[in-house]
Every structure is written in structure tokens, then in C-alpha cells.
Amino acid sequence: MNTKVLITDYVWPSTDPEREILEEAGFEVIIAPDSSEATLAKLASDVEAIMFCFAQVTEKVLESAGNCKIAARYGIGVDNVDIDKATELGIAVTNVPDYCMDEVTDHALGMIIALNRRLVPHTKKVTDGGWDDVVLDQPMHRTRGATLGIVGFGRIGRSLARKAHGFGMKVLAYDPLIDVGNEIDGVRAVTLDEILTKSDFVSLHVPLLPSTQNMISAAELSQMKRGAIIVNCSRGGLIVEDDLANYLASGHIAGAGLDVVEPTPPDPSSALLSQENIIITPHTAFFSQASTIELEKRTAQEVVRVLRGHKPENLINSDVLGRSRSGL
16 A cells, blocks of 8 residues: 555645655655545545644544654644644654744844834825825834844744844844853843843744743733834734734834734734734745745655654654654
8 A cells, every 4th residue: 555645735836846755755645625624634544644734733633643653844833733642642743943044034024124114104105195294203213223132042033133133233032941141143142021121123933832822912012112113923822912903003012013813814803904004924924935845845855754764854742752653
């Protein structure tokens, strides 16, 4: 019987890059017609690998996949797979943590610059016929000398810091895994409170975990400088969006850039959508043709490694070692 690999969902033009790698390895590729739990559970019943993007790989899906050895995420975050259940069943979970660092940091920095320079509302004013109606009474920081606070100082956070330094920004970082006072690549680690109170721009780059759910609410927004800008290119659920809408409406927060919201798509009645100085993109910060092809290939290569009994490059659930279905 052929070794089958299930692709639950994807958002790029084709699966040709990963299909070429998988088929060359002798595997049969199955594309799910939709990503409902019922459909995925049925299709997973005789596959040895699951590749998933935004689909939810739930306990039921994993339990239905009696032969599955690996659940490979197309991307960085793994909050849409039941890692505990996968580990219990001996299924390795992998991701690709560094494929889109340039794209995400370009996106975050682009949002910061666009929001600070008020490019979107000023463009709208002109296209609405109001060239002479722009009143320059809104906060606008000089980027050279401004402070960027980065929440989460992993690969992407450090990449963003390097680019921000090129603009002449001062950079502070908060990361619970880095001791306060440590300095990395010219960036000093500080507390979250210090990030909020000292930064002109704040950019979030942390995973969605119980400890980070709603980490930015009214209490944190009130600590931020009046006229500050906040950007989230990480995960929806990090910011309490109703609170953010209130602080944008009051003018305390001068701008917000969101590549992720919760829920998706956003409710049309969301107060965020009526704010003037906001940029919302549909979770596309990761995208470029180059990054997407890299993602497709590297996700497929992880599947080939595990199904051939080799340790993957990026194993999320190291507790599976010694009891995995693939013999890792």
C-alpha cells in the first residue's frame, strides 16, 4: 500500500513544490477538499503524515490517524494542533520557524512607518478630494531616536531589531526567556512594563499560549505612551481588540497594525474596522513567492525525514523521542 500524506489546506497557488519532493520519495499526496474536522478525520485514517497550514488538527483528527507519524506545520506557530495528544500518540510535530523572517519583519516595520507617517488616512483624504483639508495635528514621531519595543525576542524579533537600527531607532526587548539587563546585539532586555512605558512603537512577536492570551488589554494599553503605535504580526488573541479600539478612538494609541485578528475574518461590526489610523492585513505578513516556496519544500522535507526514521530539523514535541511511531 502506498504511503499517503494528507495536505489539509494551503493558501498558495499550487502544491507543486512539495508534491515533487513527496512523490520523488514514493509518497502519495492527498489534498483535503475542505478542512472541517469530519473531513480531516476521515481522510487521516490511512495516512502516515499530515501537512497543515491554518486547519485545526484536533484530538479527533489525530486519534483517527492511526498510522500517522508526523504532523508538519506549514509555518511557525503550532497553536492549531493538539500537541499533547500528538505526543501521547507518538506523532512528531514539526514547524518551519525561520522561513519568513524578512517578510514578517518587513511587514511589521512597514506598518510602523505607514502608521507613523499616517499614509493611509492622508491618502484617503486626498482621494476623497480633500488635499487642502489635512490638519497636521496628529502624533508623528521622528524615527531616528524613537524607541521600538519588541515583545518576543526570538529569530523574528532579532531580525526586526537589526532593521530598526538601520532607521536609527533605539530598541528594547522583552522576552520571558531572557534575563532583564542582558544585552543581545545591542538590544537591552527589559520588563514588559518598561517596554510599554518607554516605547514609541511596540511590535509583538510571541506565540499564542495560555500565558500570552490577551496579554495586551486595557491595563497594558493605558501604560503606553500617548501617541504610541502598536503592531501585531504574530497571532490573533494576543490583544483584547475591543480595548484596542477604545484606545485608538480616544487618541491615546495613535495607530495599530494588525496582520492577525481574532476571530478571522473579523466581525463586520468590530469597532476596530471603523478606526481611522489602523492597518489590517489578512495574515499575509509571511508571504513572498520566495518564502512560500521555501516553506512548501522544507515542510515536505521534514515529512520525508521522519517517515524515513530520521530526526526532523525542527521538532516541537521533544517528549515524543524514544516513543514515536517512526522510531525516533
